[in-house]
Amino acid sequence: MANFEFKHHKIYYEVYGQGKPLLILNGIMMSTASWQMFISSFSQHNQLILMDMLDQGQSSKLVGQEYNQKVQVEVVKALIDHLHLKNLVLFGISYGGEVAMQVAIQHPHMVERLLLFNTTAYTNDWLKEIGHAWNLASTNAEAYYGTTIPVIYSSNFYENKREWMTRRKEILLKIFANPDFAQAMVRLTNSANDLDVRKQLHKIQCPCLIVGSEEDAITPLSHQRYLHEQIKGSQLVVVPGSGHASMYEKPMLFSSLVLGFVLSEVIPDVV
Numbered sequence: 001m002a003n004f005e006f007k008h009h010k011i012y013y014e015v016y017g018q019g020k021p022l023l024i025l026n027g028i029m030m031s032t033a034s035w036q037m038f039i040s041s042f043s044q045h046n047q048l049i050l051m052d053m054l055d056q057g058q059s060s061k062l063v064g065q066e067y068n069q070k071v072q073v074e075v076v077k078a079l080i081d082h083l084h085l086k087n088l089v090l091f092g093i094s095y096g097g098e099v100a101m102q103v104a105i106q107h108p109h110m111v112e113r114l115l116l117f118n119t120t121a122y123t124n125d126w127l128k129e130i131g132h133a134w135n136l137a138s139t140n141a142e143a144y145y146g147t148t149i150p151v152i153y154s155s156n157f158y159e160n161k162r163e164w165m166t167r168r169k170e171i172l173l174k175i176f177a178n179p180d181f182a183q184a185m186v187r188l189t190n191s192a193n194d195l196d197v198r199k200q201l202h203k204i205q206c207p208c209l210i211v212g213s214e215e216d217a218i219t220p221l222s223h224q225r226y227l228h229e230q231i232k233g234s235q236l237v238v239v240p241g242s243g244h245a246s247m248y249e250k251p252m253l254f255s256s257l258v259l260g261f262v263l264s265e266v267i268p269d270v271v
Contacts, residue, residue, distance in 0.1 A: 003058075004082045006075050012058035013051040013079060017043030021085045022262055024050055025076065025096030027118075028188050029148070031057025038247075041255055045263060046089075051079055053099070055184040055191075063183070068191050073102045080110055089262050091115040093247065094219065095188065098195055105203045114208040115261055117254075118216055118244050120223040121230070122196040130218065131189040138186050141176035145169060154215040154243035201230040208234040209261045213242040213249075235261075 003010045014032050016039055024035060024042075032050040035042075042048045052059035053072045076099060080088065090111045092100030097119025104111045120127070130151075137143040149172065150158055158165060175181055208231050212224030221238060228236035237257060242249040 004079065006054075006078045009054060009060035009062075010058075011051065011054070011060070011075055011079060013049060013083075015083070016048040016050075017046055019046045020087055020089060020262070021047045021049060021083075022089045022091060023076075023080070023085065024048070025090070025092040025100050026051075026053065026056055027094035027096055028192075029185065030093075030096075033057065037251065038255060038258075041259065049079075049083065049085070051076075053096075055188050061180060061184050062187060063180075065187070066190065067187070068194050069099055069102060072099045072191070073106060076100075076103050077107055077110070080107075085110075087112045089113045089115065091117075091258065091262075092119060093117040094119055094244065095192060098192060101197055101201070101204065104206065104208075105197060105200045108203065108205060111206050113261065114204060114206050115211075115258065116208065116224075116227065117211045118213055118219050118224075118246055119227075120195075120219045121198045121201060121227055123192050123194070127218070128193060131193065134189055135186045138182040139179075141173045144176045144182065144185075145172055151217050152244040154213075154241060154249060156241065157243065157249045198226075198230070201227065202232065204231045204234075209257070210234055210236045211239060211246065211257055212236070213239045213244060213246045215242060216244045216246075218244040 001014050003012050012032065022042060026034060031052050035050050039048065053075055055061055088111055090100050090103060097116040100114060100116060101121065104114045134148055137147040210224050210227050212221040214221065224236060228234050239246045239250055239253060247254045
């Protein structure tokens with residue numbers, strides 16, 4: 001658990017274990033705390049690095065500032081340099097996957113393998129409208145929960161895990177009621193509005209595993225299929241019966257895919 005300074009801002013990170021470095025970039029509402037149940041397995045044979053990007057978790061908040069994901073790419077590069085990471089496996093989920101792609105495009109020498117879960121190469125009108133609805137609801141915790149959370153799960157999971165969802169709602173409502181968190185979420189959501197790296201995907205040359213979910217309503221499977229078509233030599237895996245939050249709906253499969261890709265000596269053919 002440590003911090004480093006980036007352009008007068010505090011960036012929080014955690015390091016566990018030893019071995020080939022695995023750096024994880026959070027989804028938009030996530031923080032380093034989101035990965036607690038995966039720390040033991042992900043750090044057993046690797047050096048696991050968790051980080052909060054700007055406006056996430058324990059890192060600095062950019063109050064009153066407008067920015068896009070370019071600054072997050074700079075933050076990730078700065079952490080890689082700060083920790084002198086070599087032979088890096090870079091793993092991004094959702095928002096973090098968008099940033100991870102840009103790191104791999106702009107700094108290919110830094111990334112040995114790339115792992116992308118439930119993410120997209122561009123923010124289309126669908127995602128912009130979803131983000132706009134999130135922002136409108138951000139001043140009311142109940143409205144924000146109802147707008148952002150049910151849609152990230154498959155309907156079966158939401159119905160079958162009601163007790164878990166109820167406990168999660170109690171936790172999240174307290175978080176969403178914090179105006180600092182709500183304002184940070186608006187800034188993070190807006191930071192992805194101009195994302196479009198479709199014409200640059202050919203620059204990703206490292207082994208790449210792309211994972212999509214069968215029932216993802218935020219970044220539908222067509223987005224991951226597109227990534228697979230455009231990133232030469234990439235692999236595509238589809239998680240059956242899961243929504244956008246695959247790490248919570250299918251944690252064992254999620255872990256198996258991550259570790260299988262990270263630890264494999266030989267990258268297999270397309271799945």
